[in-house]
Amino acid sequence: MDEIANTVNLGPEAGTLQRHAATTLAEQLSAQFSARIRNRLLPPGSRLPSVRECAKRYGLSTQTVVAAYDRLQALGLVEARAQRGYFVRVPGDTPALARRSATQTDAAAPMLAPTHATALVRGMFHQMGAGAAVALRGAPGSGVLPAPWLESAALGAALRRIARANELEQASLHYGHPLGDLALREALSRQLAGLSLQVPPQQILTTNGASQALDLVLRALTRPGDAVLVESPGWAMQFAQMAHHGLKLLPVPRGADGPDLDLLDQLARAHAPRLFICVSVLHNPTGQSLSAASAHRVLQLARRHGFQVVEDDVYAALAEPSSPRMSVLDQLEHTIYLSGFSKILAPGWRVGFVAAAPAVIDRLIDQKLLAVLTTPTLTERVLAHVLGQGQLRRTTQQVRDRLDAARARAVRLAEKAGCRFVTPPRGLLGWVDTGVDTATLSQRLLDAGYLLAPGHLFDPQQQPSTRMRINFTQTQDEAFWRAFAAARR
Known part of the structure; x- marks a missing residue:
C-alpha cells in the first residue's frame, strides 16, 4: 500500500x-x-x-x-x-x-x-493562527461567537473618548481599586438591576474574565479535600479548576429543567459540600435553562444543608432577562453570581465580575490582591462607557437575531448528518448524540482539520460518550458535516 x-x-x-x-x-x-x-x-x-x-x-x-x-x-x-x-x-x-x-x-x-479540557481550548487558539504549529479549518466544538459577529466600533470610540478626556494617564499610571473601577461597578449594578438583582457597587468585584472569578471563589471559600457539587454534564475547564484545588467533585445529573434534586439532597446530606457550581440560564453544554420550581428547590436545599450556590451566567447576554436565576430569587443570601463579557463584547479584554454578599466580597478582595493586585482600569473604564451608552444592548439584539437563523440551519445540517439532539436546541450551544464514541470521532475529524468537543470532556468522571457539544455559529459549513458523516461511518 x-x-x-x-x-x-x-x-x-x-x-x-x-x-x-x-x-x-x-x-x-x-x-x-x-x-x-x-x-x-x-x-x-x-x-x-x-x-x-x-x-x-x-x-x-x-x-x-x-x-x-x-x-x-x-x-x-x-x-x-x-x-x-x-x-x-x-x-x-x-x-x-x-x-x-x-x-x-x-x-x-x-x-x-x-487536563483534557485544555486540549479543546489550545485547539481553539491554534485555529486563530499566531504561528500555530497545527492549522485547523474550523472548531465546531468551540464555545464562543465568531469574531466577525462581535466587531463593533463602540470600544474604539469609547477608548478615544477617554483619551480626549485626559483619563488615559490616570487609568494607566496608577493601580486601580481592588474591587475594580468604580464606573464599571456602577454600570454593572444598573445592568444587574435590569435582571431584578439589586446589588450595590461595593458588592461587585471585577476579575480577569469569569474563569478567574470562579478561581477566586474556590480559593476563598474552599480548602483541599472539600466536597463541591457540580452538574453533569458540565464545563470541563471548571472541573479542571476544581481538581487543581484538590476538591472532591460530586456529580449531579442535569436534566432539561435543572439538576436531579433528589440526588442533590442525598449528596448534600452525605458529604456536606461547601459549594454547588451550576448554570441556571443556557447551560453549557445542553443549552437548557433552569425552571422556576427547580430554582426554588435548589435554594431550599442550600439553606438546609449550608452550601453556597455559585451561579455561572456567562451566556447571560444571549438569554431573556426574565429567565429564572437563583441569585435573583435569593438576592445573594446563599448565592454568588459570576458573569463576564468575553462571550458577547470583548473576548480579548478579559473582563468578568463577581456579585456576592459583603462578607464573601471581603474574602475575595484578599484573594484578588494575592493573585493580581488589581485588574486593568483602562479596559474597565472603556467598558463602563460602552455599557452606559447602551451599545451592549444593541449588539446583543443583533447577535440574537443572527444566532436564531444560524441555529435553525445548524440543526437541519446536524440532523441530516445523523445526529440526534439530546435536548431542544437553544442559545449558542447544542448537545447532540452521534451514536458513536466521540473521542475516536474527534481524532478522525482532527485529521480533516476540525476540532470537536467530545462528550467525555463534559463528564466530571470523563466516561466514554457518544455525545458532543456543537456551536451553532461554527457549524454552518456543509463541508464539515460531510466530513463528519464520513468519519462517523
Whole structure:
C-alpha cells in the first residue's frame, strides 16, 4: 500500500508525508504526532489510533506505523500498554529528553496541566493562527461567537473618548481599586438591576474574565479535600479548576429543567459540600435553562444543608432577562453570581465580575490582591462607557437575531448528518448524540482539520460518550458535516 503514491495525506492540519523526502515516512509520521502531543491536540492520557487503524487511515504499512510509534516511545511522548494500545504520557511521567525536545521544537507552546479540557481550548487558539504549529479549518466544538459577529466600533470610540478626556494617564499610571473601577461597578449594578438583582457597587468585584472569578471563589471559600457539587454534564475547564484545588467533585445529573434534586439532597446530606457550581440560564453544554420550581428547590436545599450556590451566567447576554436565576430569587443570601463579557463584547479584554454578599466580597478582595493586585482600569473604564451608552444592548439584539437563523440551519445540517439532539436546541450551544464514541470521532475529524468537543470532556468522571457539544455559529459549513458523516461511518 505504501508504494501506491508519492505522498500520504494526513489532513489539512498536518500537511503530507513525502515518500522521497530526506526523512523516512515513519520519522515524518512520528513528527506529526509529536506536534499534536506538544500542542495538546492529543492531550495526556489519550489513546493513539491502533496500528491497523492508523495504517489504514493514512495508507501506510503496519511496519511503518509501528516504527513511528516506537520513535514516540523513545522520545518519552507515548507509552505502550499491554493489550490496550499506545497512550500519550502525562508530563510528570515524561522523561527529560522528551521535555527538552518539546521545548526546543515549540517554545511558544508551554507544558500545561494534564487536563483534557485544555486540549479543546489550545485547539481553539491554534485555529486563530499566531504561528500555530497545527492549522485547523474550523472548531465546531468551540464555545464562543465568531469574531466577525462581535466587531463593533463602540470600544474604539469609547477608548478615544477617554483619551480626549485626559483619563488615559490616570487609568494607566496608577493601580486601580481592588474591587475594580468604580464606573464599571456602577454600570454593572444598573445592568444587574435590569435582571431584578439589586446589588450595590461595593458588592461587585471585577476579575480577569469569569474563569478567574470562579478561581477566586474556590480559593476563598474552599480548602483541599472539600466536597463541591457540580452538574453533569458540565464545563470541563471548571472541573479542571476544581481538581487543581484538590476538591472532591460530586456529580449531579442535569436534566432539561435543572439538576436531579433528589440526588442533590442525598449528596448534600452525605458529604456536606461547601459549594454547588451550576448554570441556571443556557447551560453549557445542553443549552437548557433552569425552571422556576427547580430554582426554588435548589435554594431550599442550600439553606438546609449550608452550601453556597455559585451561579455561572456567562451566556447571560444571549438569554431573556426574565429567565429564572437563583441569585435573583435569593438576592445573594446563599448565592454568588459570576458573569463576564468575553462571550458577547470583548473576548480579548478579559473582563468578568463577581456579585456576592459583603462578607464573601471581603474574602475575595484578599484573594484578588494575592493573585493580581488589581485588574486593568483602562479596559474597565472603556467598558463602563460602552455599557452606559447602551451599545451592549444593541449588539446583543443583533447577535440574537443572527444566532436564531444560524441555529435553525445548524440543526437541519446536524440532523441530516445523523445526529440526534439530546435536548431542544437553544442559545449558542447544542448537545447532540452521534451514536458513536466521540473521542475516536474527534481524532478522525482532527485529521480533516476540525476540532470537536467530545462528550467525555463534559463528564466530571470523563466516561466514554457518544455525545458532543456543537456551536451553532461554527457549524454552518456543509463541508464539515460531510466530513463528519464520513468519519462517523
